[in-house]
Structure formats: structure tokens, C-alpha cells
Amino acid sequence: MSTLLAILFDGAIYASWLFLVAAGMTIIYGVMRVLNMAHGSFYAIGAYSAASLVSWYFSGEPGNPYWSLLILPACALVVGAIVGLAIEQGLLRFLHGRDEILMVIVTYALLLILEDATKLIWGVNPYFAYQPYKLLGQTAVGDFLRFANYDLALIAVAILVGLVAWAAINKTNKGRLLRAVIHDREIAIAMGVNVNAMFAATFAIGAILGALAGALTAPAISVSPGIGVEVIVLAFAVIVVGGLGSIGGAAAGAVLVGLSRSFAVHIAPEIELFVIYGVMFLVLAIRPQGLFGQTLVRKI
Structure with missing residues (x-):
């Protein structure tokens, strides 16, 4: 029973993290038909920015340490909006309607x-912002399992x-438009919708x-070069399993993969790296468009 509970809780925590990572990517594809390979860089920039601000906040004598929990989403909001708008308006708006393969190459x-820009700004040494992770304490499940409340809060956020x-x-x-x-x-x-603004x-x-x-992952990991590529x-894998462009599909894919x-991890750790791609292979073998994906009709 303890192993089953551990699998369920660990799976739910990992799935919530996967969904947060994949949600933005699937929204962009669903609207713009851009498979944004640079999405991992947004993740890395959010993590580095949050880790830097949290470290700075605790470097002196912070007032209320719980304010650091608000720094994380606030940092993501500001940095994500600035970088996202700069890239879309500075580059991608000139490529709207181009072939999807070209967009993959451009975003890659x-x-x-x-x-490389993150290395130039933050260097190659790891950043640690563990303080918010410790603030919420732990919860005991049964007699043998303990989980960080920060990880459990991640499920609620997802x-x-x-x-x-x-x-x-x-x-x-706006959603209907x-x-x-x-x-x-x-x-x-033709109906007057400002598609460029929507994009x-x-x-x-x-x-x-x-x-x-x-930003929300930064307190739980070592923020170091390469996290965006990983x-x-x-x-x-998550959005392909769930179906490209579907929020519900991203959630289902995250739960299945998680x-x-x-x-x-708990039963056969030697196949941990394989199992994610094994799930993707099995789903695509049965439903090539993913669990919630729809077959698109090509216009001529």
C-alpha cells in the first residue's frame, strides 16, 4: 500500500510539473500552428530569473520570508511577457502562415x-533558491511517506x-474570437478580427x-545550463501524447506520462528513461493524432 501511495503522489506531482511546462507550448501550437522549440528557453529564463531574485531577497535580512513565494509568479509574469512579446513582434510576426517545418527550424x-544568452547573463555556475521550498514544511502520508508541501502545492497550481x-x-x-x-x-x-494581436x-x-x-521549479532544483533543452x-512528448493544441490533451498526457x-521509478528504475517514449509510441501507434488531437482537413 505504501508503494502504491508513493507512486500515485509522485506521479501526480510530476504530472503537475509536466502540465505546467507543456501548457504554454500546446496553447501556442493550437492558435498559431507553431511548434515552439524555444519554449524550453522560456522555462530556463523563468527559472534563472526567479532563482536570482530569491537569492537576492534572502542575501540581506528579508522581512517576511513568505514574500518569496510571491516573487516566483511575479517574476515569471514580467520576464515571460517581455521575452515572449519581443520574440513574437521582433521575429515571428514576419513568418505568420509559413510552413510548420520552417517554424520548427526557426524556433530551434x-x-x-x-x-547561450542565459550563459552570458547568468554564467555557467548553478543557482540555488531553496528557501521557498522549505517554507511550507512537509506532510506525512501514512507511517512511511513524507512529501514536501511545496510539491503538493504545485498540483493545486497546475x-x-x-x-x-x-x-x-x-x-x-476573447476566447470565442x-x-x-x-x-x-x-x-x-475577413470578419475584422485582429489576428496579429491575437497571435x-x-x-x-x-x-x-x-x-x-x-520559476516554480527553481526552488526544487539546481538551476544550471541545459535545463531548457531537457x-x-x-x-x-506530453503534447504529442495528449494531442497537439489541446489543453485537455496536455493534462491527460501529463497524467499518463507522470x-x-x-x-x-518505484518498480523498475532501469527503464525510467525509456518509459516516457514507450508511452508516446504506444499512444501514437493507436491514435496518430494523440489522445485528444483532431485530424485537420487540409485546405486547397
């Missing part, structure tokens, strides 16, 4: 550029982000979500 080049994203798309006027752009961009333009806002939101995932592979990985 951005990933490499931003990876659920909140998913619900807000779903409500924004399905229950607001966004769905119109998704279904038929040409007709939306800019969507890319900024996706960048903020990527930075948020990095994350983009996992995020890609539980599978947790099961492997």
Missing part, C-alpha cells in the same frame, strides 16, 4: 541562441492554471506559462 535556432485556461478559451468573448482564429484564420480576418497575446501567454513552470523534450514514469 532561437532555442540555441537563448541557451489544476488552477488548467481551469483558468479552459474558462478563458470557452467562457469569454480565439476559437474563431483557430478554426478558420482567413474568415476571422502576439497568445505567444506572450505561452511564454509566461513556460516561465512560470521554470524540458523541451519532455514537453514535446504516472508511468513514477511506476517505473
Whole structure:
């Protein structure tokens, strides 16, 4: 029973992290049809920025240490919006409507550029921002399991982000306009929808979500070069399993991959690295478009 509980809790925590990482990437693809390989850099920039600010906050004599918990999302909001808008308005807006393979190549080049930029800004030494992680304490589950409350709070944040994203798309006027752009961009333009503004806002939101995932993860890891590249592979696996462009699919993919990985870690740790890609292979063999993906009709 203790092993089963450990698998479920570890799987839920890992799935919540995966969903936060993948949510912004799948939103950008769903609206703009851009498979943004630079999304891992947004994660890394959010993590580095949050770790830097938290370290600075605790370097002196901080007043209330719980303010550091607000630094994390605030940092992600500012940094994600600035970087996302700069990239979309400075580069991607000139490439709207281009072939998806070209966009993959362009955003992969951005990933490499931003990876070196983070090294130039923050150096190659790791950053540690462990203080917020310790603030919330631990919770005992049964007699043998203890979990950090910070990790459990990550589950609540992932659920909140998913619900807000779903409500924004399905229950607001801007969301309805966004769905119109998704279904038929040409007709939306003909009806007077400012598609360029929609694209800019969507890319900024996706960048903020990527930075948020990095900022919230920073207290639990060593923030070091290469974390963005590692994350983009996992995020890609999640959205492919769930279905490209689907928030519900990203959530389902994160849960499936998270539980599978947790099961492997506790039962057969030697296949941990394989199991994520094994899940992706099995899902795509049965549903090539992913669990919640839709087959797109090509316009001629």
C-alpha cells in the first residue's frame, strides 16, 4: 500500500510539473500552428530569473520570508511577457502562415541562441533558491511517506492554471474570437478580427506559462545550463501524447506520462528513461493524432 501511495503522489506531482511546462507550448501550437522549440528557453529564463531574485531577497535580512513565494509568479509574469512579446513582434510576426517545418527550424535556432544568452547573463555556475521550498514544511502520508508541501502545492497550481485556461478559451468573448482564429484564420480576418494581436497575446501567454513552470521549479532544483533543452523534450512528448493544441490533451498526457514514469521509478528504475517514449509510441501507434488531437482537413 505504501508503494502504491508513493507512486500515485509522485506521479501526480510530476504530472503537475509536466502540465505546467507543456501548457504554454500546446496553447501556442493550437492558435498559431507553431511548434515552439524555444519554449524550453522560456522555462530556463523563468527559472534563472526567479532563482536570482530569491537569492537576492534572502542575501540581506528579508522581512517576511513568505514574500518569496510571491516573487516566483511575479517574476515569471514580467520576464515571460517581455521575452515572449519581443520574440513574437521582433521575429515571428514576419513568418505568420509559413510552413510548420520552417517554424520548427526557426524556433530551434532561437532555442540555441537563448541557451547561450542565459550563459552570458547568468554564467555557467548553478543557482540555488531553496528557501521557498522549505517554507511550507512537509506532510506525512501514512507511517512511511513524507512529501514536501511545496510539491503538493504545485498540483493545486497546475489544476488552477488548467481551469483558468479552459474558462478563458470557452467562457469569454476573447476566447470565442480565439476559437474563431483557430478554426478558420482567413474568415476571422475577413470578419475584422485582429489576428496579429491575437497571435502576439497568445505567444506572450505561452511564454509566461513556460516561465512560470521554470520559476516554480527553481526552488526544487539546481538551476544550471541545459535545463531548457531537457524540458523541451519532455514537453514535446506530453503534447504529442495528449494531442497537439489541446489543453485537455496536455493534462491527460501529463497524467499518463507522470504516472508511468513514477511506476517505473518505484518498480523498475532501469527503464525510467525509456518509459516516457514507450508511452508516446504506444499512444501514437493507436491514435496518430494523440489522445485528444483532431485530424485537420487540409485546405486547397
